[in-house]
Amino acid sequence: xxxxxxxxxxxxxxxxxxxxxxxxxxxxxxxxxxxxxxxxxxxxxxxxxxxxxxxxxxxxxxxxxxxxxxxxxxxxxxxxxxxxxxxxxxxxxxxxxxxxxxxxxxxxxxxxxxxxxxxxxxxxxxxxxxxxxxxxxxxxxxxxxxxxxxxxxxxxxxxxxxxxxxxxxxxxxxxxxxxxxxxxxxxxxxxxxxxxxxxxxxxxxxxxxxxxxxxxxxxxxxxxxxxxxxxxxxxxxxxxxxxxxxxxxxxxxxxxxxxxxxxxxxxxxxxxxxxxxxxxxxxxxxxxxxxxxxxxxxxxxxxxxxxxxxxxxxxxxxxxxxxxxxx
Numbered sequence: 001x002x003x004x005x006x007x008x009x010x011x012x013x014x015x016x017x018x019x020x021x022x023x024x025x026x027x028x029x030x031x032x033x034x035x036x037x038x039x040x041x042x043x044x045x046x047x048x049x050x051x052x053x054x055x056x057x058x059x060x061x062x063x064x065x066x067x068x069x070x071x072x073x074x075x076x077x078x079x080x081x082x083x084x085x086x087x088x089x090x091x092x093x094x095x096x097x098x099x100x101x102x103x104x105x106x107x108x109x110x111x112x113x114x115x116x117x118x119x120x121x122x123x124x125x126x127x128x129x130x131x132x133x134x135x136x137x138x139x140x141x142x143x144x145x146x147x148x149x150x151x152x153x154x155x156x157x158x159x160x161x162x163x164x165x166x167x168x169x170x171x172x173x174x175x176x177x178x179x180x181x182x183x184x185x186x187x188x189x190x191x192x193x194x195x196x197x198x199x200x201x202x203x204x205x206x207x208x209x210x211x212x213x214x215x216x217x218x219x220x221x222x223x224x225x226x227x228x229x230x231x232x233x234x235x236x237x238x239x240x241x242x243x244x245x246x247x248x249x250x251x252x253x254x255x256x257x258x259x260x261x262x263x264x265x266x267x268x269x270x271x272x273x274x275x276x277x278x279x280x281x282x283x284x285x286x287x288x289x290x291x292x293x294x295x296x297x298x299x300x301x302x303x304x305x306x307x308x309x310x311x312x313x314x315x316x317x318x319x320x321x322x323x324x325x326x327x
Contacts, residue, residue, distance in 0.1 A: 030288030032062040033084040034280065035077070036095040036120065039066065040199070042226055042325045043251045043273045047120065049322050050277030051093075058285050070196055074101045074166065085109035091284035096122025096129060097167050103129045115287050119280040120273070121169045123297065133293040135279045137271055137301040142250075143173035145302060146222050147180025147188065149267060150246050155181060155220030158188030159211055161228045163204070165192040170224050173250070177222045188220070193228065204231035212239050220246045226253035226325065233264050252305070252325030254314065261310035268305050270313075274323050275300035 034051055037044040048064050055062050065084055067076045078101045084092055085105065092114050096102050103125060110116045110130025118126035118134045126134040143160070150158060158181040160174035174190040181188035191211050197203040208231050212218055221236070223229045229249035236245045242264075249256055249268040259265040279298055286292045305313055317324055 029060050030090040030285055031087075032060070032091050032093065032281065032284045032288065033065060033087065033089040034062060034093040034119070034277075034284075035065045035080050035084050036093075036277075037066060037097070038068065038070070040069070042253050043271065046323055046325065047273035047277040050274035050279075051281040052277075053274075054278045054281040054285070058282070060285055062281060062284075070198055073195060074098045078102050078105055081105040081109065085112065085114060089114060090288040091115045091117060093117045093119050093280045093284050094122075095120040096125065096131075097164070097169070099125045099129065099168060100166075106130065115284075117280060117283055117287070117293075120271075120276045121167065124168055124172060126297070132287070133283055134297040135283065135300060136276055136297075137299055139169040139172040140176040142269060142271075142302045143176025143178075143222070144180045145176075145304070146173075146248050146250075146267070146269060147177035148184070149304070150177075150220040150222065150248060151181050151184030151186060153220075153246050153266065155184075155246050156186035157215070157217040158186065158220040158222065159215075159218050160188065160190045161193065161204075161208060161221060161223040161232065162190055163193040163198045163225050163228050164195060166195070173224060174222075181220070198225065199227055201227055201231055204228055205235055208232050208235040209238060212236065212241070212245075219244060220248075222248045222250075224250045226251055226256050229256050229259070229265060229268065233259055252313070252317075254317065254325070256325075257305065257310050257314050257317075260305060260307055261314065263307060266306075268310075269301070270303040270305055270324060271301040272303055272324075273300075 039045050065080050082105050096118050106129040116131050118131035120136040160177045162170045162174050164170050178188040221232045223232045232247050247265040252270045256268050260268050
């Protein structure tokens with residue numbers, strides 16, 4: 001409820017400034033750089049769209065800086081933060097996916113006087129790296145809520161599938177899931193997919209099939225990406241265990257929503273990346289123009305989509321393409 005209340009306040013706040021904060025012809029417009037995830041990953045297209053829409057509403061330009069593939073993720077993202085800081089933006093908005101490598105560069109930027117807003121990844125350490133504000137989600141809480149849902153549905157042996165090893169947000173999500181299953185009297189564990197194979201369906205399928213074969217007691221899977229959800233559904237089917245394993249997912253795609261609608265998956269968590277981008281850009285503008293920022297983190301998620309909600313979200317996505325996941 002606390003997170004929902006904050007989100008409601010955020011909507012009112014964003015709508016107010018979009019209507020009222022129209023720059024004068026003489027005013028110097030802020031120079032904002034946003035460093036976040038690759039657009040080949042379904043979550044980040046809507047995030048960028050949110051930032052684009054906020055920039056358009058505010059009449060300001062900004063730069064979205066990202067990587068093109070997963071071959072050298074940590075080093076490439078760290079380099080982008082370093083390059084962004086060297087350009088001395090009025091505000092730097094950054095997703096701190098890998099605090100061990102990105103964190104020192106973010107902290108260095110903040111120490112040099114650049115206001116930093118942490119968005120999406122990095123909730124666990126946003127103050128430690130010098131962030132002045134945060135928008136996104138509490139990843140441990142998201143995982144715990146997912147685990148609680150499955151536990152209440154009877155899951156006793158859960159498996160969390162993490163396709164971005166080394167990302168503290170996803171690791172915290174799996175940790176929250178495991179703790180919730182254990183709190184419900186069951187047991188759970190985590191498996192990882194090599195980062196370079198994040199988008200490789202065959203590698204994901206074989207890995208999850210292997211886990212199911214190695215532990216036939218597994219009756220719940222929480223997969224942290226659309227490719228992993230689809231692979232889990234197929235793996236369960238090929239193992240002849242459809243209906244015996246509850247599957248939950250993270251990040252929306254059309255096929256995952258259809259799976260939830262059709263009862264092949266129990267739920268999917270929408271992290272509402274569009275709101276991350278919209279609020280992140282809006283907060284950066286307000287900081288640069290008026291030296292104003294929220295006093296507490298803004299939580300844009302989670303939104304759990306269950307079977308009864310899925311068709312409605314599919315219909316909304318058809319009418320408003322690009323706001324959630326991919327078609």
